[in-house]
Amino acid sequence: MTSDRKGLLLLISLLVLLSSGCGTRQVVVEGRFPSPLMEPLPITLGVVYSDEFANHEFYDEAVGRNESDWLVRTGDAQVEFWNTLLGGMFERVVIIKDHDTLHAIDAPIDAVLIPYVEDLQYTIPLHTNIKVYEIWMRYRFRLVDVSSIHDHDNGDISYYPTESFADFQLSAYGKTPTAFLQSDEEAVNLAAVVALRDAGAHFATAFERVPEVATWLQTIEDKTRDQ
Amino acid sequence: MAVLISAIVVLTGCVNATVDEMTFLEPTEGIGDRSVVILGRRHAPDYETEFEFIECVGDHIRTGDPSITVIGERQFLDTLYPWFEPRTAPLRTEDIDTLLKEAPVAKELSALKLEYMVWIDGTTVETNSSGSMTCGVGPGGAGCFGFGTWGKASDYEATIWGLSDKAEVGRIAANTSGQSYMPAVVVPIPIIAPVQGTACDSLGDQLLKYLSAQY
Numbered sequence: 001m002t003s004d005r006k007g008l009l010l011l012i013s014l015l016v017l018l019s020s021g022c023g024t025r026q027v028v029v030e031g032r033f034p035s036p037l038m039e040p041l042p043i044t045l046g047v048v049y050s051d052e053f054a055n056h057e058f059y060d061e062a063v064g065r066n067e068s069d070w071l072v073r074t075g076d077a078q079v080e081f082w083n084t085l086l087g088g089m090f091e092r093v094v095i096i097k098d099h100d101t102l103h104a105i106d107a108p109i110d111a112v113l114i115p116y117v118e119d120l121q122y123t124i125p126l127h128t129n130i131k132v133y134e135i136w137m138r139y140r141f142r143l144v145d146v147s148s149i150h151d152h153d154n155g156d157i158s159y160y161p162t163e164s165f166a167d168f169q170l171s172a173y174g175k176t177p178t179a180f181l182q183s184d185e186e187a188v189n190l191a192a193v194v195a196l197r198d199a200g201a202h203f204a205t206a207f208e209r210v211p212e213v214a215t216w217l218q219t220i221e222d223k224t225r226d227q
Numbered sequence: 228m229a230v231l232i233s234a235i236v237v238l239t240g241c242v243n244a245t246v247d248e249m250t251f252l253e254p255t256e257g258i259g260d261r262s263v264v265i266l267g268r269r270h271a272p273d274y275e276t277e278f279e280f281i282e283c284v285g286d287h288i289r290t291g292d293p294s295i296t297v298i299g300e301r302q303f304l305d306t307l308y309p310w311f312e313p314r315t316a317p318l319r320t321e322d323i324d325t326l327l328k329e330a331p332v333a334k335e336l337s338a339l340k341l342e343y344m345v346w347i348d349g350t351t352v353e354t355n356s357s358g359s360m361t362c363g364v365g366p367g368g369a370g371c372f373g374f375g376t377w378g379k380a381s382d383y384e385a386t387i388w389g390l391s392d393k394a395e396v397g398r399i400a401a402n403t404s405g406q407s408y409m410p411a412v413v414v415p416i417p418i419i420a421p422v423q424g425t426a427c428d429s430l431g432d433q434l435l436k437y438l439s440a441q442y
Contacts, residue, residue: 034305037331130273177275201309 024069027185029077031193036088036204043220044092046105046112046146047082048157054079058120072122072135074192082115085200089207099151109146110220114159116140118169122191124184131178133187135195138171141203143213166212172199240420242405246429250397250437252389257440261342262296263288264303265385265434268348269313276347280383280427284347287431292439298339306335323393341390345434349383351423354404360411370413380404381426385434397437401429 055075062069086093094109096102119138125131142164151157161167174195176187207213265285267276278300285297304311310332311317317326327333360373380403387397405420436442 032305034308036309037307037329037335039330132273175275177277197308197312198314201312201315204309205315 024071025185026071026073027188027192028073029189029192029196031077031081031189031196033081033084033193033196033200035084036200038089038204040089040091041208041217042224043090043110043217044094044107045086045090046094046096046109046149047086048096048112048114048149048159049079049082050114050116053115053117056117056120058122060122067126070122070188072120072188072192074117074120074196077192077196078115078117081196081200085204086113089204096149096157098157099155102149102151102157105146111143111165111216112146112149112159114142114144114164116142122188124188125178132175133178133184133191134173134175135188135191136171136173137195137199138169139199139203140167140169142167143216165216166210168210168212170199170202170206172196172202174198238416238418240405240407240418242403242420242422242425244401244403244425244429246402246433247400248397248433250387250399252392252394252396253437255440257292258295258342258438260296261340262298263343263345263438264298264300264339264341265345265347266300266303266311266316268316268346270316270318271348274350274352275313276349276383277351277423280351280423281347283424283427284345284385284431284434287427288435288438291431291435292441295438296340298341303339306339307332320388320393320395323388323390336390343396343438344388344390346386346388347383347430348386349381349426351379351381351426354378354380358409360409360415362411371411371415372413373411375409375411376406378404378406379420379422381423383426383430385430387434387437399430399433399437401426401433403429 053075056078057071057073057075060070083093083095092107094101094105096105096112116139117137118140121136123134125133142161143166144159144164148159148163149157150159172195174191174193174197176190176194178187208217265281267278267281269275281300285299288295288297309315310326310329317323327336356375356377358373358375360371360375362371363369382402384398384400386395387399388394389396403422403426405422405425407420408418409415
């Protein structure tokens with residue numbers, strides 16, 4: 001390779017580097033989630049994590065020259081967190097992934113919970129001039145009878161949202177202040193972990209107060225008493 | 228050279244501190260084999276009590292009287308999850324009864340032999356900053372020139388809850404402020420005012436007086 005060519009390649013590499021200075025900043029949310037300290041409800045709960053939920057990510061495109069695109073992947077952390085929380089809240093939890101797991105269920109399931117992340121917003125100090133990183137999430141939960149879960153030839157499962165007997169939303173919020181030697185990515189991750197913990201605290205304390213859920217729990221209690 | 232380094236190390240700015248204390252039902256023999264947990268309030272939208280500050284106060288008490296069992300905040304929050312999160316944490320002593328109705332919570336608190344819960348609310352903020360500094364690197368070496376100054380203020384209040392009496396048994400407030408300076412003639416010389424550290428020591432000292440039989 002001639003020195004002219006080498007120089008040209010070096011120049012192109014530098015241009016590529018300069019033009020990609022404000023690339024996408026990516027956060028794969030990771031954290032340690034404690035099990036809830038509560039008396040488990042005497043219920044066998046099925047849980048369906050949709051692909052959208054299990055691979056949940058949030059992408060925000062930069063609007064200014066000094067800003068970066070942000071990609072926040074929360075899917076794995078969501079599944080890990082809700083498995084831990086629900087496992088502590090209910091006597092038995094069955095994860096229903098597909099046709100096979102649906103038909104392998106050996107005990108009667110009282111209901112199936114289907115969580116969704118409806119919205120996720122974040123702010124970093126660059127947006128607000130406040131030295132706080134924030135994450136806000138809105139969840140939607142639907143409870144359906146196990147008979148409302150339909151399986152298909154390709155192994156997938158589905159249900160009709162109209163068949164749910166309880167449908168409720170809850171919000172979660174997490175913030176973390178700026179700290180010395182803490183990167184934006186670390187701070188956004190920490191804010192997401194705080195938001196997940198908040199979601200769990202909200203769910204754990206509000207679940208039995210949702211009117212449709214309270215009626216359903218009462219029905220189960222009455223049925224158990226009659227037996 | 229060693230003298231210069233030592234002088235730089237011991238240079239600290241001045242801090243003004245005010246401590247207010249109001250406590251009652253003081254345990255005259257200390258807390259014995261019972262334990263205490265120090266927790267930060269984090270439900271305000273615009274600030275949150277720093278985890279590091281809570282850790283500092285806890286360490287101050289442990290160092291001052293090693294016989295006192297101070298439960299680590301993060302360990303406590305994880306063990307008692309989800310009852311002490313910003314959304315669910317008890318805000319008044321009346322909430323203790325509601326919390327103890329949860330059998331696993333009552334059992335865990337009993338296993339921890341928890342006697343006192345200390346809630347610390349507050350934060351440290353930068354109040355002002357001015358000056359400028361320029362640093363450069365050349366073939367002959369590197370150096371800085373200029374002057375910077377910044378002020379900080381800490382404002383913390385500790386509320387002590389006695390779990391046996393299910394009542395508030397004391398309040399201690401510590402307000403500190405100070406100005407830090409950084410003159411630079413080739414080498415920057417930081418003269419830092421330990422504002423938050425002084426607030427931590429002030430609160431820690433008062434809590435030690437309350438909890439320990441040795442003070």
